[in-house]
Amino acid sequence: MEQVNELKTGQVFVIGTGDAGELGLGTSMLERMRPMPVKALDDKSIANIVCGGMHTMALTKDGKLYSWGCNDEGALGRSGEEYEPGLVENLEDVKITKVACGDSITLALSDNGRLYCWGTFRCASGALGFSPTKERQTTPIIYPYLANEKFVDIAVGTDHCLALSTSGRVYVWGNGQQYQLGRRILERRQRNGLIPETLGLRKIRAIGCGSYHSFAIDHNNRLFVWGLNNYGQCGLDSNVDIITTPTVISTLEGKGAIKSVAGGEHHSLVLMESGHVYSFGRADSSQLGLPKDMVKELSGQDGHASESSFKMAVGTPTLIPDLENVDSIACGGNHGVAATKDGLAFAWGYGSQNELGNGTGCDEETPSKITGQKLEGHKVIRVAAGGHFTVLLATL
Structure with a gap:
């Protein structure tokens, strides 16, 4: 996750479809084609916003959390x-400093490095549980298996979690059916995945997740990846559908310092300190923000892809053209969002649920500026994205 600048707070804006309350605008406003302010948070000094598949967390400057959206499994806490x-x-x-969301699970870090967790995990066959002894946790508790450890970063996929300890070790737990935990979980003992274990990685400085794949960045600026790779979302230009152990994305080496990484259902974004963004993975709904001609050309060189709309993908990290000076990125299920250092927001990818804020409900092939009457005069400082909605944090 990216480090939050505690000095910056702003107003929360939402776009997209919120049949389960994802927009936070009440029961009478379940869809917005352009950015709409969440007035209920106007006096809360919001410093960060984070989305799960169908819920959102807003973190205040003084470390309090506000939530809205689907609460079927207790993800709102x-x-x-x-x-x-x-x-x-x-x-x-408790003063919370970071938060991360999955589909039905939420993590939060306190200012003293304690890890809080709530909700539940699911797997392909249905409910998996919150822990080996509990089905669901409806309010935050310190995760019992990690009570004696302190952490500096957290990340959550659809149904798996990563936590980075102060010593640079990465703990992983949750559903591991696609090797997103970096270890094999036997089908008949899936609940074993709910017990956190460390990976064989050292000196890690940041972590990230896609829906079913995982990332870790070390102090040598190497980006490790593992998990589901059926659309090349692991960026290894490999025909292997599952990456079973953490593997370095070698094609990013030498391209500069990595600031953060984000993943969607089957695509990934990497933000460089230079402000440039690389994308890879599924591309049939323009999830990568690359011109279609470029995708077709790259797909022809990538064993994962063809020109079929069902399997169009780019397995090698590719620079998104004409997207510069980026300060914050986020992946929705099948779309991407970015905020620039001068306060502009851009979105691309799947747009039929109005998650791109373009006012048309159409997909966007390349990054399209998010505009709207309510957003005029504001500078976007943070972006977040869920399954079919987008959240912006903007200041005047």
Whole structure:
């Protein structure tokens, strides 16, 4: 995850479809084609926003969490109204500094490095559980298997978690059916994946997740990846559908320092300190932000892809043209979002649920500027994306 600048706070804007309350605008406003402010948060000094598949977390400057969206499995960490922001419970004396969301699971880090977790994990066959002894956790608790460790970073996929300890070790747990945990989990003992274990990685400085794949960046600027690779979302230009152990994306070496990484359902984005963004993975809905002619050319060289709309993909990290000076990135299920250092926001990819904020409900082949009457005069400082919605944090 990216480091939050604690000095910057702003207003929360939402775009897209929110049948389960993802927009936080109440039960009468479930869809927005252009950015709409979440007025309920206007006086909360929001410093960061993070999306899961169908829920959102907003972190205040003083370390409080507000949540909204689908709460079927306890991912909101509270009771009460789901379609409007509400204060996450059981954190009254805790200052949260980071938060990460999956489909039905949420993680948060406190200022003293303690890891809080709530919700539940699911797998291909249905419910998996919160821990080996508990089906669901509806309010935040310190995850019992990690109570004696302190952490500096967290990341969550659809149903798996990564946590980076102060010593640079990466703990992984949750559903491991696609090797997103970096280890084999026997089908008949899937709950074993709910017990965190460390990977054989050292000196890691940042982590990230796609839906079913995982990332780790070390202090030598190497990006490791593992998990599902059926569309080349691991960026290894390989025909292997599963990457079973952490593997370096060699084609990114020498391209500069990596700032952060983000993943969607089957695509990935890498933000460089230079402000450039590389993309790879599935491309049939323009998830990569690359011109179609470029995708077709690259697909012809990539064993993962063909010109078929069902398997169009780019397996090698590719620079997104004409997208520069980027400061923040996010992946939705099948779309990408970026904010630049001068306060502009861009979106691309699948757009039929209005998640791109382009006012048309159409896909965007390449990064398209997000505009709207409500957003005029604001500078976007953070972006987040869920399954079919996008959230912006903007300041005047």
